[in-house]
Amino acid sequence: MARILAVDDRPINLQFLVSLLSHDGHNVLEASDGQEALDITRDQHPDLVIADIEMPVMDGYQFVIHLRNDPGIAGTPVIFYTAHAGDARFVAQPSGIMQVLTKPAEPELILNTVSSALGEPSFTDRRMQSTDRRMQSDRAGAGLESAGKIPDALIALQAISLRLSALIELGLELASERDPQCQLDRFCSAARSIIGSSYAALGILDEGKQSIRTFVVSTRDPEKKSNHNIPPAYHGVLGTVLTERRPLRLRNPFSDLGVMDLSPDGSPVSSFLCVPLLSPTDVYGWLYLLDKLGAEEFSEEDERLAGTLAAQVALAYENVMLYETAARNAEELDKHRRQQLEMKDQFVSHVSHELRSPLAALHQFTTILLDGMAGELNSEQREYLEIVLKNSLQLRDMIGDLLEVTRAQAGKLTIEPQPISLCDLFRPMIQTYEQRATEKGIAFQTRCPSDLPLVQADPNRIGQVLSNLLDNAMKFTARGTISVSGHKDEDDEFVRIAVADTGCGISADSLPKIFDRLYQAPNTLQSSRKGLGLGLHICKHLVELHGGRIWVESKEDEGTTVFFTVPLGTIQ
DSSP: OOEEEEEOSSHHHHHHHHHHHHHTTOEEEEESSHHHHHHHHHHHOOSEEEEOSSOSSSOHHHHHHHHHTOTTTTTOOEEEEESOHHHHHHHHTTTTEEEEEESSOOHHHHHHHHHHHHTOOOHHHHHHHHHHHHHHHHHTTOOOOOOSOOOHHHHHHHHHHHHHHHHHHHHHHHHHOOOHHHHHHHHHHHHHHHHTEEEEEEEEEOTTSSSEEEEEEEESSHHHHHHOOOOOTTOHHHHHHHHHTSOEEEESOOTTSSOGGGOTTSOOOOEEEEEEEEOSSOEEEEEEEEEETTSSSOOHHHHHHHHHHHHHHHHHHHHHHHHHHHHHOGGGHHHHHHHHHHHHHHHHHHHHHHHHHHHHHHHHHHHHHHTTTTSOOOHHHHHHHHHHHHHHHHHHHHHHHHHHHHHHHTTOOOOOOEEEOHHHHHHHHHHHHHHHHHHHTOEEEEEOOTTOOOEEEOHHHHHHHHHHHHHHHHHTOSSSEEEEEEEEOTTSSEEEEEEEEOSSOOOTTTGGGTTSTTOOOTTSOGGGOOSOSOHHHHHHHHHHHTTOOEEEEEETTTEEEEEEEEEBOOOO
16 A cells, blocks of 8 residues: 555644554554654655644644655645644645645545545445455355454544543643633634534623624634624524523524524524533623534534533633733732632633543443453454553543642642651552563662651652652653662751653753743653643642752753652651
8 A cells, every 4th residue: 555644743643543544554654743744755755645734843834835845755745634624725725735634534534535645446435345245255155354444442432532632732722822812713713623513603792791792703614704794692592592501402493593594604504502601600602503514413422512612711711801800900910810710720620520521431441342341352453442542541641730730829739748768658669660661671770778767748749759750761761771769868857869761861951941831841752742741840849848849950862860859757
């Protein structure tokens, strides 16, 4: 089959493309940004490139420009696979982009698009031919194993993982955006993409709650965006949603509820979903979506997810409004800040709860399938499910980190110190990491003197710090040594622990920022950037709660050592 280059900066999306295209027999190359993709294309000359648009270092648009300007590779066909397909279509034809797929797309659609770009029979046709051959063989009394079938478990679970990942990313973006218009534009586009609809509209009420102050739309067809008049705030079904403050989900026929009036160009509407924008204190407007993609109607899951998204933007929008009010009224600034922190805590707790429930189901059913309780799996199906399980565990850790940071910022991160032996506490943990290091071919060393004095610490929290540091050492060390050592500090009031590795190291420019929230060093290997950049930030909070300190010594390509101190235990 063909040699295809898959380009995406999110590991879960890249792994899905690699698995899907490999399943169809293609030789798949990988890149995590446009610059890396350009270098691989020049070196390997793939038959086709399927790329995301929003990526670090060099985005998809810049990649195509450089590609077309290089005579040696200018003819390489390119498919965009992006969550922002509407914008991409403006540049697709002039840039020679063969096709633009909206993320997430059905696996069969991706394979059919790839086959079309390569000038090969479609995946659907090949599957039908395989089915015909199997039926003929069955009639002849011989069994022929199913070919070309995409595992249902991979399709369903991949969709859940993509939605969860997009929801986390959107929450972080909304929380950091201070421009209300940019915030609402970004949300409306993301909501349409995550839910999967052809059209989304967001209406924000004015101060009197009687008319629409801000109206934002997102559509797969850019022409519809300019043709739409702003509907009245309480028009038909919209008024029902605002008055009763509850979601409303409908499918055609709509009777006389006024749904058809919301169509941007008067075209028929097959399905409708509307949710109120509610914060804990107020209602700010509504979000409605038209025409579910790939289905006749919006599902209960779509309704629940739309409600969570609406809660996100309502709280984020409320935070922005409070920020502007506080800037105009300095005397009430402290009060507004306390309200923001409280609402942010409620927001993260709410969203995390909504995320954990489907994530737990994802983990449970994946484990059931891997254990063979739903039937025997072949090696290929097992490989796909193990990828899903790995990424679901990664999402669980990311959600846990978000909760920890929220508690820290709200002053709710607490410890319960007691006299403990660090050697006894660390021993079982070190044994686990020692085994992992051996499997990777990395030497693991420990130096923890038996006469190391007791420390006054919370065993769970200090264990969390060491586990995080060892995880980092394992991620960023491809070969060499990882070591853990402990000894009494110079001032005789603390014990100092050091976790050292011989990995890629940290640049001098990055060292001052390494404990900042969401920071990840730009020279970090992309394959190792699987979190949100919160681990060391949380470690710093935990160590400082104990009265200790944490710091890093590192040089690029020479490894990293992280030190932290814990106060000595109370002498009885």
